[in-house]
Amino acid sequence: MARLDELARFTETPGELTRRFLSDAHKQAALQVQDWMQQAGMKAQIDDAGSVVGRYGSGARTLMIGSHIDTVVNAGKYDGNFGVIAAIEAISALPPTPLPFAIEILAFGDEEGVRFPKTLSGSKAVAGCFDATALDGCDQDGMSMRAALQAFGCNPEHIQALKRPDLAAYIELHIEQGPVLERENRPLGVVSAINGATRLNVSLTGTAGHAGTVPMTLRRDTLAAAADMILAIESLARQIPDLVATVGQIKALPNAANVIAGQTIFSVDLRAPDDHLRDSAHNAITGALHDIAQRRLVGIEITLTHLAKAARCDPALQAELGVAIGATGHTPLTLPSGAGHDAMVFTGTCPMAMMFVRCAGGISHNPAESITTEDADYAIRALLHFIQNTQIG
């Protein structure tokens, strides 16, 4: 817990925790994690996708345990970071008995997707599904991911070579970021599947004009059109159980009180445990948005910026994690993950599973995010039990 506090000091914005992919704060946090890995007896380095990689023991096959150290804007200090620190703690606590596989702990840097259009580049690189076009995506200041990686000390041309052919399994510990474990009074859970996600960028073009002189009936106001669309998206999501839809990002131009917004851009984030359900909601939203744009005489361009299918966790690994949780004296709860995780990109590469830790009030992506020291201890003990008893490899 002290290390999580210490890690939270690395931020772009004093007074809050904001640590975006490839920022200076990310670099400082990565160097700190590398140091802790070395203290735990691991060989550690930063790879060409900006992930910290710590290797322990040896073997033809590798158990990878990962999570991420980038954060959203004004974040909590457990999302991602807990999974990395917990894994290092488990390695520190391992007895010297050799294991039949190597272990690598990965601290990925690009899970939250708040900086560049495409995300999960670190985990995709090692899973072998990194799409090189992501390198051309630019942040709000016009800096490409390629240039940012170079500034971080990485060689983006080597990312494809990070693919690992030796993965026996991928495991991730993470805070739940939802209210289920707390409601069921369980400290730890086994994830059954990670919900799929679709992320869209919607760009509207109308006509800027003076707020005092253009009659209401002659306006092509893109911010009013965006408001119409946001309500349509919310209404549609409310009608479909298990689906959530969020518009979290918006930008109006020129963004002045006395000018009708000539351009408005906003994001749409859709999540569901079922891919067909999510795809049909995506289609319905696209249709509704085009109808509104047509009615309001504004131009519309909808771009798909992120697509992740629902990812099922490996049943054998789920069972082993359940046993490991049981060994701490608790009954595991099996639940789906509403949030996306680095783990999901390993589907199709190697067996993958996740363990969730209870968090207060289900609050996440918020400075109020918190877990108890007791629950953190249970999680590390369960991970240690899993490592020493798993039949992988």
Added chain:
Amino acid sequence: MARLDELARFTETPGELTRRFLSDAHKQAALQVQDWMQQAGMKAQIDDAGSVVGRYGSGARTLMIGSHIDTVVNAGKYDGNFGVIAAIEAISALPPTPLPFAIEILAFGDEEGVRFPKTLSGSKAVAGCFDATALDGCDQDGMSMRAALQAFGCNPEHIQALKRPDLAAYIELHIEQGPVLERENRPLGVVSAINGATRLNVSLTGTAGHAGTVPMTLRRDTLAAAADMILAIESLARQIPDLVATVGQIKALPNAANVIAGQTIFSVDLRAPDDHLRDSAHNAITGALHDIAQRRLVGIEITLTHLAKAARCDPALQAELGVAIGATGHTPLTLPSGAGHDAMVFTGTCPMAMMFVRCAGGISHNPAESITTEDADYAIRALLHFIQNTQIG
């Protein structure tokens, strides 16, 4: 027209015209205007409110001719600037015959209100209605108007002393910023009254949360609430003839695609020719917004940031401007102004009137803003006729 092009080079943002109050671009433009005033035979200086003041001739009483050289973000080059340049051109063209009054041309710097919470500080200062609390208002970077004035070379403590006891009349030339003169095929118009304006800042507080894990029914999403409110405002304004309402500025926090917006702030701008109509719309909007906030369980704070009563133009000056327009060979059209202008703060101080110049498509606050050289020439000739024939003073 060449001078208007030249003045448009002074911008904060290369490739577009953005010149906010007390910016470096504003300082450069002010020095250029001061130089042109001196070339036209005027004594010119920058006063403690950041306005350029050029004095011509002498007399116990003064005819003030003003407009502004600040702009909105990504502006056109005629709004405000035309009135200043046209007045300098008229002075240059005056024959040496002494006039029974002094003339002062004022290039105000704070008409658009895009930087600080309160606006029109330059014209309010000379009209004697400047409210010193405006100095404490801060821009988005946290800089107060007081500090910005000091950096500009002004002494904000001397602003109250700028009040002029000797004003015989205030006249302003401005582009129409609306489609009426063009539709009626008239180059010039006489303004009957300036619509009143109410500007509000609405701040909503909900709960930030993870876009994937918080069910739709448990959200306190401030951006969805803002969307609801924007549509309510639009709908209300559409029901009331002559009223326009605009939400042009919005900011969601933390403004990330995968985080429910915990805070959203937006502006509301209301305009109407009748104060009672505008006040009742203001009340109706306040009520509707509070209802929506209550229904969505979000906190709401509505702040009045700007209030300007409808301002009637002086009938005698209107008649003289009509005669002056007639002298150019055109029939004047009398029309109200949908936009606010520096002129309105002179109500109660001295007789005030405005002349409008036709602009293409009624487009303003937009780079596509344009007027013809011919219409500009008619406007300057009419102003010259007015100066030589007015019975003021």
